[in-house]
Amino acid sequence: MISVHELDKYFVREGERFVAVDKVSFAVSPGEVYGLLGPNGAGKTTTIRMILGLLQPDHGFAEVGGYRTSEHPNEVKRRVGFVSALSGMYQWLTGRETLEFFCKVYGLGLTQAKQRIDYVVQLLRLDTFVDQRCGILSTGQKQRVNLARALVHDPPVLLLDEPTLGLDVVASQTVFKYIMAVKQMNKAVILCTHRLEQAETICDRFGLMHQGKMAHEGSLQELCQKTGQRSLVEMFLRMIETSRTEAVS
Amino acid sequence: MNAEFSGEATPFKAASLWTLAFKELRETLRDRRTLMTLLLMPVLVYPLMGLVLQGFFLPSFAHSEAKFGYLVVLDTEQDYLNFQLSLPTNRRYAITTASPRLPDLLEPNGQSPQKSGPALEDYEPLEYVLLEHLDLKNRPKSIEDAVSSGVADVGVKLVQHSSEFTEWTLIVRDGSANSQHAAETVQLFLTERNLLVAREMLQRLRVPFSNRVGFSQESVASTMPATISIVAIIPLILTLMTLTGAVYPAIDLTAGERERGTLESLIAAPLPRMRILAGKLVAVIVVALLTAFLNITGMLTTLWVFQMERLLFPDGGLRLMAFVNLFLLLIVFAGFFSSVLLAVTSFARSFKEGQAYVIPVMLLAIGPSLLSLKPDLNINGMLAVAPLVNIVLLAREVLLGSATLGSTIVVLGSTTIYSILAITFAARIFGTDSVLYGSSGSWKDLVSLPSQAQSVASESTAMLCLALLVPGTFLWNGLIARMRDFGVEVQFPLIVLGLVLIFGVIPLAITTFRRVRIVSGYALYRPHFLVLIAAVLLGIGLGPLLSQVIIESLRLQEWWFGESNNEALVSAAREQVAKWKLIPAFFLLPGLSIVPGIVEELFFRGCLFQSLRQRFRPWTVILMTAIIFGLFHLITAGSLGLSRFLPTMAMGIVLGYVCYRSGSVIPCMVLHSLHNLLTVSIVYYREDLAAAGWIDAEAESIPVTVLVCGAVASIVGFFLLKISRPDSSRTIPEESLDRP
Numbered sequence: 010m011i012s013v014h015e016l017d018k019y020f021v022r023e024g025e026r027f028v029a030v031d032k033v034s035f036a037v038s039p040g041e042v043y044g045l046l047g048p049n050g051a052g053k054t055t056t057i058r059m060i061l062g063l064l065q066p067d068h069g070f071a072e073v074g075g076y077r078t079s080e081h082p083n084e085v086k087r088r089v090g091f092v093s094a095l096s097g098m099y100q101w102l103t104g105r106e107t108l109e110f111f112c113k114v115y116g117l118g119l120t121q122a123k124q125r126i127d128y129v130v131q132l133l134r135l136d137t138f139v140d141q142r143c144g145i146l147s148t149g150q151k152q153r154v155n156l157a158r159a160l161v162h163d164p165p166v167l168l169l170d171e172p173t174l175g176l177d178v179v180a181s182q183t184v185f186k187y188i189m190a191v192k193q194m195n196k197a198v199i200l201c202t203h204r205l206e207q208a209e210t211i212c213d214r215f216g217l218m219h220q221g222k223m224a225h226e227g228s229l230q231e232l233c234q235k236t237g238q239r240s241l242v243e244m245f246l247r248m249i250e251t252s253r254t255e256a257v258s
Numbered sequence: 259m260n261a262e263f264s265g266e267a268t269p270f271k272a273a274s275l276w277t278l279a280f281k282e283l284r285e286t287l288r289d290r291r292t293l294m295t296l297l298l299m300p301v302l303v304y305p306l307m308g309l310v311l312q313g314f315f316l317p318s319f320a321h322s323e324a325k326f327g328y329l330v331v332l333d334t335e336q337d338y339l340n341f342q343l344s345l346p347t348n349r350r351y352a353i354t355t356a357s358p359r360l361p362d363l364l365e366p367n368g369q370s371p372q373k374s375g376p377a378l379e380d381y382e383p384l385e386y387v388l389l390e391h392l393d394l395k396n397r398p399k400s401i402e403d404a405v406s407s408g409v410a411d412v413g414v415k416l417v418q419h420s421s422e423f424t425e426w427t428l429i430v431r432d433g434s435a436n437s438q439h440a441a442e443t444v445q446l447f448l449t450e451r452n453l454l455v456a457r458e459m460l461q462r463l464r465v466p467f468s469n470r471v472g473f474s475q476e477s478v479a480s481t482m483p484a485t486i487s488i489v490a491i492i493p494l495i496l497t498l499m500t501l502t503g504a505v506y507p508a509i510d511l512t513a514g515e516r517e518r519g520t521l522e523s524l525i526a527a528p529l530p531r532m533r534i535l536a537g538k539l540v541a542v543i544v545v546a547l548l549t550a551f552l553n554i555t556g557m558l559t560t561l562w563v564f565q566m567e568r569l570l571f572p573d574g575g576l577r578l579m580a581f582v583n584l585f586l587l588l589i590v591f592a593g594f595f596s597s598v599l600l601a602v603t604s605f606a607r608s609f610k611e612g613q614a615y616v617i618p619v620m621l622l623a624i625g626p627s628l629l630s631l632k633p634d635l636n637i638n639g640m641l642a643v644a645p646l647v648n649i650v651l652l653a654r655e656v657l658l659g660s661a662t663l664g665s666t667i668v669v670l671g672s673t674t675i676y677s678i679l680a681i682t683f684a685a686r687i688f689g690t691d692s693v694l695y696g697s698s699g700s701w702k703d704l705v706s707l708p709s710q711a712q713s714v715a716s717e718s719t720a721m722l723c724l725a726l727l728v729p730g731t732f733l734w735n736g737l738i739a740r741m742r743d744f745g746v747e748v749q750f751p752l753i754v755l756g757l758v759l760i761f762g763v764i765p766l767a768i769t770t771f772r773r774v775r776i777v778s779g780y781a782l783y784r785p786h787f788l789v790l791i792a793a794v795l796l797g798i799g800l801g802p803l804l805s806q807v808i809i810e811s812l813r814l815q816e817w818w819f820g821e822s823n824n825e826a827l828v829s830a831a832r833e834q835v836a837k838w839k840l841i842p843a844f845f846l847l848p849g850l851s852i853v854p855g856i857v858e859e860l861f862f863r864g865c866l867f868q869s870l871r872q873r874f875r876p877w878t879v880i881l882m883t884a885i886i887f888g889l890f891h892l893i894t895a896g897s898l899g900l901s902r903f904l905p906t907m908a909m910g911i912v913l914g915y916v917c918y919r920s921g922s923v924i925p926c927m928v929l930h931s932l933h934n935l936l937t938v939s940i941v942y943y944r945e946d947l948a949a950a951g952w953i954d955a956e957a958e959s960i961p962v963t964v965l966v967c968g969a970v971a972s973i974v975g976f977f978l979l980k981i982s983r984p985d986s987s988r989t990i991p992e993e994s995l996d997r998p
Contacts, residue, residue, distance in 0.1 A: 061526055063522065063525060063526060082528075083528035083529075084528075086526060086527060086528040087528045089526070091522075091523070091526045093522060095519045095522055096519050096520075096522060096523055097518040097519025097520045097523075098518070098519075098520065099281075099285050099518075099520055100285075100289075100518065101284070101285045101286075101288035101289055102281070102284065102285055102288075106284070110277070110281045111523075111527070113274075113277045114277070114527045114528075114529060115527065115528065116528075155523075158523065
């Protein structure tokens with residue numbers, strides 16, 4: 010469903026070249042949750058943005074449902090539901106109005122839109138606040154509306170970039186339950202998160218990124234075998250320690 | 259997986275413009291900050307201003323030239339009745355019992371008018387009132403006080419009255435032409451009354467009477483310098499109102515959207531960027547129109563409530579057609595400002611940054627809006643296509659009823675093109691990598707020293723240089739103008755010094771402080787010899803071609819608009835050249851050609867071009883620097899050097915292309931200097947060249963042979979540039995640019 014081929018991205022800041030993503034490749038199948046993990050600045054968000062076409066890669070390409078992002082950006086965008094830590098809400102629209110707007114944006118008819126809105130409202134239990142103005146909702150409620158917004162057009166692919174950032178334990182649990190639910194719907198999901206314990210339980214495979222490169226890839230078991238560590242947390246710490254040692258030497 | 263997404267690409271209808279505009283409008287109009295802007299002025303400010311105006315200023319000018327007619331004040335009831343009897347009985351007057359307010363009207367013989375009676379204009383410009391009926395807070399104590407304080411124009415006092423003779427004294431305000439005219443009008447009516455009585459007596463005696471002298475009146479067009487009409491202020495009001503209404507939604511729907519984090523969701527949706535911007539444009543225009551409409555309604559209602567509409571519309575008050583015209587003009591102003599503001603705020607990454615970008619636009623807009631106050635400025639030539647200036651002048655002419663169809667089409671057509679260009683530009687910028695994910699800079703970025711040397715100036719550094727060049731040039735030009743008494747011997751070295759300081763020393767000082775490497779930051783690389791030859795050929799060949807383009811465009815504008823000030827321009831230029839001839843050619847020619855050629859290129863194609871190349875594609879940078887180059891010459895040329903904009907911009911495009919192909923600023927310096935040198939030399943030696951038979955001093959076109967030679971030289975120059983390979987080691991690789 011999603012395939013990424015040797016993606017490169019570098020930026021020029023103050024006249025100097027800075028490599029953000031360096032030859033990253035991986036693939037995600039329908040019904041699979043792929044944990045794209047790594048410390049801050051590893052290049053996860055840049056990779057996700059390139060898959061969706063929000064950033065242009067300098068080399069390589071990404072495909073969603075057989076469509077290359079660089080050639081068919083709108084076909085890719087139609088097939089993707091996207092939630093990022095930066096996603097905000099229209100403060101003066103209600104949750105329902107926001108969902109209605111995105112239904113129109115994604116080309117849903119009136120009847121279909123109503124059915125989908127009723128479905129996501131029920132799935133994410135938005136009924137008590139969906140008719141309230143988004144500006145007055147709590148952080149957790151806003152994120153639930155955001156997740157509903159990403160799912161309202163029933164996309165086969167979900168890109169979730171730190172969807173639990175700033176949420177408390179209960180709200181985070183809601184997000185993870187949501188991911189489990191969409192996995193059941195046979196959707197391909199890429200999840201970037203720093204909640205490694207939860208990631209271990211819901212992700213089928215992992216890509217560990219560090220300094221723009223894909224350091225390790227595979228299932229939890231495969232990663233444990235490759236790295237000799239017992240958990241993702243240990244793998245992270247080891248990866249950072251190694252890079253520090255290399256930098257000093 | 260959803261079946262709809264499983265197969266080949268299915269037909270997909272992106273959300274309509276209305277869907278996007280409706281969402282933007284719904285969100286904007288619910289925002290209480292928009293509502294404040296929308297309603298505060300019309301509902302609160304105008305009535306308050308009306309009260310202040312009425313309370314403090316109205317007594318002093320309620321009966322000035324703009325009122326119904328001259329106001330005569332009388333002391334007693336008896337005087338009032340006698341005065342009425344002393345006036346000719348065959349005329350219509352206005353009387354009032356409670357001034358200031360619209361007067362009651364009086365038919366001949368003291369009858370009240372019928373409901374469908376004559377129009378106000380049919381009444382005599384004379385209104386008389388009893389002192390005690392003046393409805394003012396501080397009513398004057400006597401008719402002398404009323405006249406001296408300006409409440410009344412003339413006082414009328416009864417001296418003696420009998421059945422045979424009534425004598426009046428007219429009290430006039432010393433030194434007031436208005437009061438004197440009022441007294442003369444009263445005298446005219448009293449004389450006419452005597453005449454009527456005399457005629458009646460003759461009729462009674464059956465003595466035939468006929469007029470010995472007759473007269474009539476004809477109007478001719480005024481050739482005196484026009485005076486400023488109150489209508490001339492209306493374009494400025496339209497500018498301020500539409501700007502006020504458009505500023506907040508323009509920032510909110512672009513920078514605000516980015517700041518709130520909703521922009522990413524919108525860009526991640528399958529929507530053409532142009533449609534997103536068009537939806538936003540519709541929303542901004544609607545809010546700007548609503549604000550302006552409510553403002554105008556509030557203003558006119560206030561004027562009407564406080565009976566002051568004649569101050570603004572002295573000719574019979576506000577008419578429906580004027581209101582319709584105002585509204586149509588509002589649409590033009592709102593469309594222009596909304597698109598320009600969206601283009602500007604699309605760059606911004608935060609609301610604060612958006613506000614910082616918008617303030618200069620607002621200040622810049624006020625200047626051209628004031629041009630409507632210049633009565634001799636008409637829509638012709640470049641002014642018909644000059645952004646904003648053209649719609650300001652059109653607004654004035656529409657309101658004065660003097661707009662022509664041709665000029666209206668040119669103005670509306672060019673303004674529509676500008677708006678489309680602005681929105682296309684905004685669509686390219688809005689939601690790009692740098693706006694979506696770039697961090698906002700701070701003042702600290704400008705003063706902090708980078709940890710390592712920079713190969714080119716950052717955008718903020720280049721923009722800081724540009725921001726200092728404009729006021730620097732204005733100040734220096736002002737200084738040179740103040741030195742005119744010292745003659746060109748002092749002015750000339752100052753001009754050269756200013757060029758070196760402003761375009762050379764300032765950018766070099768700033769970029770050195772910011773640790774920019776001089777060679778790479780200014781592209782001071784040794785050029786390929788082929789490129790140098792190309793620069794020389796273009797420097798020689800482009801001069802006649804550009805000059806002919808200017809001549810043809812001036813002719814076209816003369817033909818289209820039927821008038822021109824070309825001769826005035828030519829004679830002013832010749833006068834200037836005569837003065838410059840006091841300076842030896844050895845100093846003058848390099849000072850006015852080679853020095854600007856070198857230092858201007860050092861900044862525009864050196865610092866600025868190299869900086870912008872970090873983010874934009876080559877042709878975008880070529881166009882951007884060319885427009886800035888053209889605009890710079892436009893705004894610093896004094897008295898709006900509109901004629902310089904297009905040729906300078908065209909030259910900027912050629913220079914940018916040379917810089918791009920060669921990767922060096924040196925060929926640009928050669929081309930620019932050579933072009934200047936040839937132009938200045940021909941002007942300087944014009945008479946000598948004509949005497950030697952080289953040129954025809956009276957010719958109105960460039961000779962065909964010269965044009966052909968110029969074209970051949972330019973073609974060869976472009977060909978040499980085309981075959982020369984750009985040096986890739988001197989430029990940032992294409993694929994690494996963080997550009998939209």
